[in-house]
Amino acid sequence: MILEIILAAGCFWGVQAAFDKLPGVLSSEAGYSGGYVENPSYETVSSGTTGHAEAVKIKYDTDKISTEEILDIFFQSHDPTSLNRQGPDIGTQYRSAIFYTTEGQKEIISKKIEEYTPYFDRPIVTEVLPAGSFWPAEDYHQNYFEKQGGSCSFHINERFLKKKLSEEQYHVLREKGTEAPFSGKYVTFDEEGVYRCAACGQKLFDSEAKFDSPCGWPSFDKALPGTVKIQKDFSHFMIRDEVVCARCGSHLGHVFQDGPTPTKERFCINSVALDFQSSAPEEKENKK
Numbered sequence: 001m002i003l004e005i006i007l008a009a010g011c012f013w014g015v016q017a018a019f020d021k022l023p024g025v026l027s028s029e030a031g032y033s034g035g036y037v038e039n040p041s042y043e044t045v046s047s048g049t050t051g052h053a054e055a056v057k058i059k060y061d062t063d064k065i066s067t068e069e070i071l072d073i074f075f076q077s078h079d080p081t082s083l084n085r086q087g088p089d090i091g092t093q094y095r096s097a098i099f100y101t102t103e104g105q106k107e108i109i110s111k112k113i114e115e116y117t118p119y120f121d122r123p124i125v126t127e128v129l130p131a132g133s134f135w136p137a138e139d140y141h142q143n144y145f146e147k148q149g150g151s152c153s154f155h156i157n158e159r160f161l162k163k164k165l166s167e168e169q170y171h172v173l174r175e176k177g178t179e180a181p182f183s184g185k186y187v188t189f190d191e192e193g194v195y196r197c198a199a200c201g202q203k204l205f206d207s208e209a210k211f212d213s214p215c216g217w218p219s220f221d222k223a224l225p226g227t228v229k230i231q232k233d234f235s236h237f238m239i240r241d242e243v244v245c246a247r248c249g250s251h252l253g254h255v256f257q258d259g260p261t262p263t264k265e266r267f268c269i270n271s272v273a274l275d276f277q278s279s280a281p282e283e284k285e286n287k288k
């Protein structure tokens with residue numbers, strides 16, 4: 001199903017950059033929504049007198065990215081407890097808001113607010129309203145970061161992570177730590193399902209890619225397409241290929257080219273960096 005949703009989470013340049021390149025996102029457009037003035041401009045919206053929020057209209061294919069996933073990124077990439085302010089940007093035009101287009105989305109939004117509430121010290125103040133007029137912003141503001149040569153910006157909220165993750169998880173994922181070998185819960189674990197990033201929830205590895213390895217960490221022979229990034233790691237007097245989550249940049253482990261399967265790859269991943277989700281029958285039904 002093709003759906004639209006309008007999200008406001010501070011300056012729209014960053015919001016558009018966070019969503020625009022996601023698999024399943026068909027298009028995104030920066031603009032103004034939630035106000036009471038027709039044909040607003042950046043200047044009038046910035047004056048705070050039009051009632052509009054800087055927003056991004058996202059069109060997505062639910063077969064490839066679910067509304068839940070869109071909202072996970074939304075709630076993780078800004079501070080939904082901050083009223084009319086995101087970082088240095090202050091004013092009602094920078095408020096946190098979701099403008100939905102279907103009743104199904106509205107229900108999912110309420111569930112997500114419930115799910116995320118325990119991860120913050122203050123109440124979530126995100127405004128939730130049915131979508132009204134959306135006024136596209138001036139061309140200059142479309143894909144702004146991309147035009148500036150900026151990299152894909154999904155900046156995960158560290159305060160959210162500190163609350164969500166255990167100390168060990170935070171150390172591994174955000175400070176490039178390593179769990180002790182043979183200590184992780186997924187080392188000798190072989191249920192069917194999918195392993196997600198423990199920080200942002202993105203799916204990373206299918207259980208089919210997992211193999212028994214004597215190294216002491218869960219090992220996979222491939223990642224799901226486009227979900228991880230490999231970067232050089234020069235720490236500990238070695239040159240290794242570090243594996244990070246492509247969405248949130250969290251450290252997952254390392255990859256070596258000595259695997260026993262045809263891919264030859266051995267993704268050596270910390271258990272604490274992963275959240276396993278079983279493909280139990282009810283789960284499959286939900287996916288249709």
Ligand SMILES: [Zn+2]
Pocket residue numbers: 197198199200201202245246247248249250
């Ligand atoms: Zn992640």
